[in-house]
Amino acid sequence: MVLMNRLKAHWLQILTHGLALLPLALLVWDFTQNQLTADPIREVTLRTGRVALTLLVLSLTCTPIHIVFGFRWPLRVRRLLGLYAFLYAMLHGLTFVGLDYQFDWGLIGEEILQKRFVQMGILTFLILLPLALTSTRGWMKLLGKRWKRLHRLIYLAGLLAVVHFTWAVKADISEPLLYGLVVILLLIVRIPVVRNAVQHLRDRLSGKSRTPEEPGASS
Numbered sequence: 662m663v664l665m666n667r668l669k670a671h672w673l674q675i676l677t678h679g680l681a682l683l684p685l686a687l688l689v690w691d692f693t694q695n696q697l698t699a700d701p702i703r704e705v706t707l708r709t710g711r712v713a714l715t716l717l718v719l720s721l722t723c724t725p726i727h728i729v730f731g732f733r734w735p736l737r738v739r740r741l742l743g744l745y746a747f748l749y750a751m752l753h754g755l756t757f758v759g760l761d762y763q764f765d766w767g768l769i770g771e772e773i774l775q776k777r778f779v780q781m782g783i784l785t786f787l788i789l790l791p792l793a794l795t796s797t798r799g800w801m802k803l804l805g806k807r808w809k810r811l812h813r814l815i816y817l818a819g820l821l822a823v824v825h826f827t828w829a830v831k832a833d834i835s836e837p838l839l840y841g842l843v844v845i846l847l848l849i850v851r852i853p854v855v856r857n858a859v860q861h862l863r864d865r866l867s868g869k870s871r872t873p874e875e876p877g878a879s880s
């Protein structure tokens with residue numbers, strides 16, 4: 662009974678854990694089945710990078726969905742999605758230094774100096790790192806208002822990850838540009854004037870009047 666109640670209360674988080682871990686499970690499965698193309702290390706790099714970016718964008722989508730539609734459920738998985746984005750970004754970076762360059766710091770240093778997309782990837786990771794480390798309730802309490810300001814950097818991380826992707830792909834940049842467009846649209850919804858206008862419109866359409874202090878107005 663206790664278990665059932667827990668499942669009912671946390672089904673969304675459980676589903677998010679399951680879906681976020683699925684690409685990792687598939688990667689491990691394909692590795693054991695020798696199905697990671699002729700260049701398995703590159704395949705792992707590309708897949709983990711893709712999943713990191715997708716989860717990052719999904720976590721950025723949570724607040725705008727709340728603003729536009731008024732749903733509160735996306736806010737319950739926002740942090741989880743961000744943490745999984747960080748996990749995949751870490752695996753992605755570890756694949757680069759550990760599998761691709763076997764911790765040869767000299768070579769890694771050269772690669773960093775020569776390739777701007779690698780510099781951009783590292784910068785993105787360095788922004789995600791403090792956000793992941795301070796994502797707990799304890800840090801939230803400790804930092805107070807500064808926590809929110811710090812965690813707004815997630816949008817910068819999203820934009821820089823798109824630049825990293827654009828510079829990494831070399832040829833067809835239509836996909837990175839699509840990701841970029843999505844991140845910019847999500848950012849626009851968060852601009853206070855746009856956000857207030859959207860919330861007003863939503864409230865008018867649903868025949869509700871809003872006070873500025875209404876819970877969720879600032880999340």
Ligand code: HEM
Pocket residue numbers: 703706707708709710711713714717746750753754755757779781782783784785786789822825826829830
């Ligand atoms: C830790 C620092 C990082 C390093 C050293 C790094 C390195 C790389 C490398 C070597 C590639 C493959 C380029 C190629 O062979 O074509 C790549 C691609 C990529 N990375 Fe990163 N990266 C880093 C951080 C990130 C982060 C933080 C994200 C996203 C949140 C990310 C997302 C991607 C994406 C989406 C691709 C392209 C995948 C594709 O073409 O399908 N990377 N990165």
